Amino acid sequence: MLFKEFAELCSRLEKISGRLETIDILAEAISSLSEDDLPVFCRLILGKPFPEWSPKKIGTGPNLLYEAVAFVTGRKKEEILDRLGRVGDAGAAVEELLSQKSQTAFFTTDLMLSDLMTALEELASTGGGRSQKEKARIIQRILSDASPLEGHYITAILLEDFRIGVGEGNLREAIAQAFSVDPALVEYAGQVRNDMGEVATLAKQGDDVLRSVRLVPFHPVRMMLARQGTISAVLEGEEHIVVEFKYDGARFQFHKEGTVCRMYSRRLEEVTKALPDVVHLLDQAIAGDVIVDGEVIAVKDGHPLPFQTVLRRFRRKHGVTKAAESIEMVPRLFDILYCNGEMLIDTPFHNRRDILTGVAKEFVTEQLVSGDETEIENYYHAALDAGHEGVMLKRRDSRYTPGVRGKDWVKIKPEADTLDLVVVGAEWGEGKRAHVFGSFLLAARDNDRLVPISRVATGFSDEQLGWLHSILKDDIIRSSGKMVWFEPKIVFEVGYSEIQKSPNYEGGYALRFPRFIEVREDKDIREGNTAEDVGERYTLTHRPVPS
Numbered sequence: 001m002l003f004k005e006f007a008e009l010c011s012r013l014e015k016i017s018g019r020l021e022t023i024d025i026l027a028e029a030i031s032s033l034s035e036d037d038l039p040v041f042c043r044l045i046l047g048k049p050f051p052e053w054s055p056k057k058i059g060t061g062p063n064l065l066y067e068a069v070a071f072v073t074g075r076k077k078e079e080i081l082d083r084l085g086r087v088g089d090a091g092a093a094v095e096e097l098l099s100q101k102s103q104t105a106f107f108t109t110d111l112m113l114s115d116l117m118t119a120l121e122e123l124a125s126t127g128g129g130r131s132q133k134e135k136a137r138i139i140q141r142i143l144s145d146a147s148p149l150e151g152h153y154i155t156a157i158l159l160e161d162f163r164i165g166v167g168e169g170n171l172r173e174a175i176a177q178a179f180s181v182d183p184a185l186v187e188y189a190g191q192v193r194n195d196m197g198e199v200a201t202l203a204k205q206g207d208d209v210l211r212s213v214r215l216v217p218f219h220p221v222r223m224m225l226a227r228q229g230t231i232s233a234v235l236e237g238e239e240h241i242v243v244e245f246k247y248d249g250a251r252f253q254f255h256k257e258g259t260v261c262r263m264y265s266r267r268l269e270e271v272t273k274a275l276p277d278v279v280h281l282l283d284q285a286i287a288g289d290v291i292v293d294g295e296v297i298a299v300k301d302g303h304p305l306p307f308q309t310v311l312r313r314f315r316r317k318h319g320v321t322k323a324a325e326s327i328e329m330v331p332r333l334f335d336i337l338y339c340n341g342e343m344l345i346d347t348p349f350h351n352r353r354d355i356l357t358g359v360a361k362e363f364v365t366e367q368l369v370s371g372d373e374t375e376i377e378n379y380y381h382a383a384l385d386a387g388h389e390g391v392m393l394k395r396r397d398s399r400y401t402p403g404v405r406g407k408d409w410v411k412i413k414p415e416a417d418t419l420d421l422v423v424v425g426a427e428w429g430e431g432k433r434a435h436v437f438g439s440f441l442l443a444a445r446d447n448d449r450l451v452p453i454s455r456v457a458t459g460f461s462d463e464q465l466g467w468l469h470s471i472l473k474d475d476i477i478r479s480s481g482k483m484v485w486f487e488p489k490i491v492f493e494v495g496y497s498e499i500q501k502s503p504n505y506e507g508g509y510a511l512r513f514p515r516f517i518e519v520r521e522d523k524d525i526r527e528g529n530t531a532e533d534v535g536e537r538y539t540l541t542h543r544p545v546p547s
Contacts, residue, residue: 001037003111006044007149014164022165026174030200038204039197040117042171047162049120051195053220053268056124058158060135061474062090062487065158068139073097084478090159093478095152098143111145116154159477159487167448171196179203185210191402192345194221194268215291215338215345217257220264222403223293224335225527226392229410231376234393242349242394243368243376245383246411247332249297250310250522254282254331257289266522274313278329285361291338292356293400294363299328304387311521334365334392337400345400349408352400369396380412389413418495419511419529420520422450425485426472429465436469437484442492442514444507446531453507453534456494459516468519491528493517499538507531509538 009029016022026045033041043049050056066084070077080097087093119142126134139158143151156162172190176183181203189199192213202209215221234241251266252275261283262272272279278296286292298305298313305327313329336356337345344352357364368379380391390413398408421442429438439457443450460468475487495515502510508531520527 001033001041001113003113003116003150003154004147006041006113007147007153010045010153010164011149013166016165019170022170023173023177026166026171027177030174030178035201035204037113038200039195040113041197042175042200043195043197044113044117044157045164045166046168046171046196047157047160047164049117049157050124051197052222053194053264055270056121058120058123058160059126059131060123060139060158062159062477063474064132064136065090065139065155068136068143069094069097069155071136071140072143073101081479085480088478088480090161090477091152091156094143094155095148098146098151099148109145111142111150115145116142116157120157160489161477161487163449165448168196172199175200175203179206181207181210189213191404192221192343194219194402215343217255217289217291217338218260218262220253220255220268220291221337222268223251223253223266224400224402224409225405226409226411227405227407229393229412231373231380231393231412234410235371235373235376238371238395240369240371240396241376242353242396243370243379244334244365244392244394245332245386246389246392246413247295247297247365248304248307248387248389249295249332250307251293251295252278252331254279254286254292254294254333255290256283256286266527267524275329278331281363282331282333285363286359287361288340288359289338290336290340290359292333292360293335293337294331294333294365296329296331299330308518331363332365333360333363335400345402348397348399349394350396384414417497418493418517419444419534420491420493420523420527421454422488422525422528423472423486423490423492424450424452424488425483427455428482428484433462433465436465437472438465440468440492440516441485442494443488444529444531444534445526446507450488450525451507451531452505453509453531454494454496454505454511454514456492456511456514456516458514459495464516488525491520491523491525493520499534499541501538507534509534 013022013025030041049058066077066080070080083097084090084093087096119138122138123135142154146154168190172186173183176186185207186199186203189202189210190196192215193199202213253264255262261279262270263275263279265271275296296310298309309327333356336352339355339359344355370376383391390411393410393412395408421444423440424443425441426437427439428434429436439455441452442454442456443452472486475489476484477487478485494511495517496511496513498512500510500512501508504510
């Protein structure tokens with residue numbers, strides 16, 4: 001497939017608002033692709049060159065891209081930034097700049113979809129002392145051969161800001177339609193393989209192949225998620241439910257096959273080297289080849305330490321041995337997805353628990369199985385007294401649904417008015433904070449879009465603002481006056497006193513007295529709260545009082 005055809009398709013899809021029309025167009029394109037182009041197309045149409053579980057990352061920030069654009073267009077970097085500020089969209093600005101190139105190469109070749117993928121692979125594999133120069137050279141080469149429209153979508157892919165209205169849901173439906181397979185099986189294969197490129201290739205072979213997909217060690221899948229709720233609501237219609245402590249730690253997925261062990265974070269990044277002490281404990285405690293789900297907590301004098309203590313270990317690259325000696329890290333296991341060649345995600349939860357306790361000698365979390373609300377309430381308060389966040393309620397017959405926030409797992413914790421929102425922009429500070437960002441623009445997820453609903457400027461220490469500036473400054477994709485916009489990568493937990501309706505934000509709501517709590521480094525932007533969540537909270541707190 002020519003990348004020009006891909007870019008034209010993206011441009012067409014971006015102008016469509018109807019879901020069914022989007023699926024029809026995608027299905028038509030997918031059904032015509034070659035065997036080699038099919039997986040590449042399905043990853044790139046989501047703006048993700050590599051599967052989510054892959055350690056490969058493009059690793060190019062906006063500054064590197066803008067320098068390459070300046071080189072290719074014969075302009076100064078300042079002109080590029082000025083154009084970005086005026087146009088407001090990095091892809092559109094690059095398209096405009098490429099259309100006004102002062103020089104055109106005498107010999108250009110048509111860019112194929114596979115050519116771009118090869119270049120992205122090169123970017124991901126380029127490291128070492130000269131990596132930035134080499135990455136710049138690769139980007140310059142791609143853009144030199146690109147038409148203005150191609151440059152638009154190359155930019156969006158490189159900046160990981162590819163929003164053309166196509167999400168995994170639409171893509172799943174299109175794959176099913178293109179190959180006349182069951183959409184439910186496409187969704188199931190997506191949960192198991194965690195790679196829509198591979199799923200499309202399997203779908204082309206039919207329902208039986210989709211139905212036969214299996215988990216394999218060292219190919220992590222998204223973790224099952226929980227909703228907030230109440231004990232009484234969960235007990236309705238249930239004779240007994242499972243109750244477990246909800247730990248104030250960091251989620252992990254542990255894979256073991258033979259003598260090889262690897263650990264992955266909630267964001268599916270490998271953290272084996274950062275937590276060798278925990279990996280060793282699990283290796284010694286677990287017999288057989290497994291994939292297990294759990295949480296690691298930091299402990300001192302028998303009491304759990306705050307969540308941030310654990311996160312510091314997860315992102316540590318140096319001084320790991322010393323850190324391991326100073327803080328005790330304890331794993332807690334609560335589920336098993338795979339054991340000795342058998343995939344278990346469709347096995348009822350109470351059976352998975354029996355298998356887990358059979359292969360793990362220790363570190364399996366305690367459980368209460370009860371249908372008595374008072375007994376569960378007492379267990380909940382015991383969890384709080386022990387320093388934990390609360391409890392998890394789980395249905396005994398539930399299957400494990402990777403990446404899904406369903407009704408089978410419900411978290412119970414003290415009422416706290418907080419939201420997890422994605423940082424999409426910021427405004428420079430004033431006075432002593434003029435060299436850092438002073439306030440941040442936050443957004444909620446609305447299907448495949450991010451819609452702003454608030455700013456937050458309080459709750460930060462000077463040290464935190466300095467750190468946030470250091471990690472966000474290279475992710476600026478455009479600016480206007482004192483305002484900048486970022487590649488969306490970071491989630492803030494934010495407290496507030498009330499949700500109000502507001503025409504000032506695209507999401508239609510605003511937070512009253514928002515206050516920064518912490519950066520949720522363990523969460524991907526897809527795990528932030530949705531616009532629907534915000535609307536539900538508004539409705540709950542603004543119900544008419546019965547007369």
